[in-house]
Amino acid sequence: MDSLNHRVVMEFATTALRRAALLFFGVQAAVIATAVLIDAVQKRIRRTREGFPRPGTFTTTISESTTTVYTYGEDLFNAMIEAIEKAEHEILLETYIWKGDAVGRRFRDAVNAAAARGVKVHVIYDGFANLVVRPSFYRFHPDVHVFRFPVLRPSVLFTNIRGTGLDHRKLMVVDDTIGFVGGYNIGSLYATKWRDTHLEITGPSVWELRQAFVSVWNLSAKRQAKMADTSAGFWEPRIRAVNNIPANLVFPIRGVYLDAINRATRSIYITTAYFIPDQQIMDALLRASQRGVDVRVILPEDSNHVVADCLSRGFYSSMLRCGVQVLLYQNAMIHAKTATVDGEWSTVGTANIDRLSLTGNYETNLEIFDKDLARTMEQIFEIDSSNTRLLTLEEWESRHVVARFSETVLAPLRPFL
Missing domain, CATH: 3.30.870.10 (Endonuclease Chain A)
Incomplete structure (x- = not known):
């Protein structure tokens, strides 16, 4: 009798906990839905000031490398496109969001043109972040090596959940002589409407960004040839790329x-x-x-x-x-x-x-x-x-x-x- 009562009590408690959890999740969902709805309405009726302070572009020298900080998207994108157009040997481009708009087309066409003139081009972009972009937009020259970071990966089911992250990086390296990294995704919205920061680096320390790109390419793009792993050939502790690599649980x-x-x-x-x-x-x-x-x-x-x-x-x-x-x-x-x-x-x-x-x-x-x-x-x-x-x-x-x-x-x- 005692065991029967215990079982009844446990079943009741389990049911109560399950219902409480479902109720709480329901409340969370209602709060999220309400917040999203209110936010959408407010953004429709809210009058926003055109423009925002543009701090400018700033250049400094660190040892044998030069850094340039960009704070306005249009300025940054012009500099990146110029670097692509001047590329002679190699372009490495990695982005989280790559919108299928005018700016997105400008970048796509530039890397395609570079590949057509014989530049070796590697591109990584995140599949999940670009689900809303038509797949037909990503039409690259046959010689462009492309890795679309997959939306669904076996690691989601079979490894630690911390090892399943998205590719949130935004970086570019050209000819091992100029590199870019920062918060800017590729798209017209980011060119003039958002305030963000990106850093350009020229000189030996570009190796830091090249190595960052290569590490992810060689880890993830299993169907394509691996890229050469190179040594830095110098020590400059004042500039260092720090990379989170979820597949290795390194953060x-x-x-x-x-x-x-x-x-x-x-x-x-x-x-x-x-x-x-x-x-x-x-x-x-x-x-x-x-x-x-x-x-x-x-x-x-x-x-x-x-x-x-x-x-x-x-x-x-x-x-x-x-x-x-x-x-x-x-x-x-x-x-x-x-x-x-x-x-x-x-x-x-x-x-x-x-x-x-x-x-x-x-x-x-x-x-x-x-x-x-x-x-x-x-x-x-x-x-x-x-x-x-x-x-x-x-x-x-x-x-x-x-x-x-x-x-x-x-x-x-x-x-x-």
């Missing part, structure tokens, strides 16, 4: 950020499109602020992903209470992934400060120790700050109860975004 970018934050003594200036840090990174930022470091974070007030915004806002209270400045970018999407610390250390790359970038996707960031570049990044941060509004603790604590409820309901999704 060093997170550690690089943690180390820089923990070492900070004066300032930490971060710009990121999506801010959903894990607890360790969050704690490091709060500790830095509490020990007197000037910690500022620029985020879009309204990004292109409303759910990510809801999850990000769940961190604002802790940040504001500890003195971290939350600067909300106005009237445009800011998509940059940059940081600079103490006027010494900087990073520009493809990784956001969220779980997908830091422990999920393929990403590449350049880590750079140079005072001149750090000064440039601080200048860009200051100009971007002129287009933000400072969120106050008083304002945030008085937000609507519905907003608080949404943040609480969606908080369990943080490990997945």
Whole structure:
């Protein structure tokens, strides 16, 4: 009789838990659907200012290499196309999003023309990110080696879920002499409507980006010939590419950020499109602020992903209470992934400060120790700050109860975004 009662109680408890879980998931789905609907309506009726501050283009020299920071898409795309058109030997192009619009066609036609004149061209683009683009758009010259990072991969079912990330990288290398990396995807929207940051590098340290491309090509493009693995032939510790490789469960970018934050003594200036840090990174930022470091974070007030915004806002209270400045970018999407610390250390790359970038996707960031570049990044941060509004603790604590409820309901999704 006791065993029967125990079994009945367990079955009842299991049923109750299952129903509670289904109810909670239903509430989450309703909150997400409502947020998406409201966001879509607001974007239709909202009047946005045309344009946004354009910090400019900045060039510095580090040892035998030259870096150029681009902050406006049209300028960057012109420079990239020029590099493609001047290519003599090799083009390596990797992107997350490659839209089938005028800018997308410009890049496609340029690499096709390069292949037609005998340049060796390798292209990687992410299949999932471009599901909305007609497959017919990706018509490449027969001599272009193309790897479409697959939407469905066996690793999704048979390996650790952390080993199944998307290819979120945006980089290009031409003739081993010029390279580009940063937040810009390929598309007309990004040319003039979004604020982002990309870095061009010329000189020996281009090897860092070539090696980043080759490592993913040789790991993933199993049906095509592998690329030659080359040695750097030099040591320049002030410029280093840091690569997240999910297939190997290697995610060093997170550690690089943690180390820089923990070492900070004066300032930490971060710009990121999506801010959903894990607890360790969050704690490091709060500790830095509490020990007197000037910690500022620029985020879009309204990004292109409303759910990510809801999850990000769940961190604002802790940040504001500890003195971290939350600067909300106005009237445009800011998509940059940059940081600079103490006027010494900087990073520009493809990784956001969220779980997908830091422990999920393929990403590449350049880590750079140079005072001149750090000064440039601080200048860009200051100009971007002129287009933000400072969120106050008083304002945030008085937000609507519905907003608080949404943040609480969606908080369990943080490990997945």
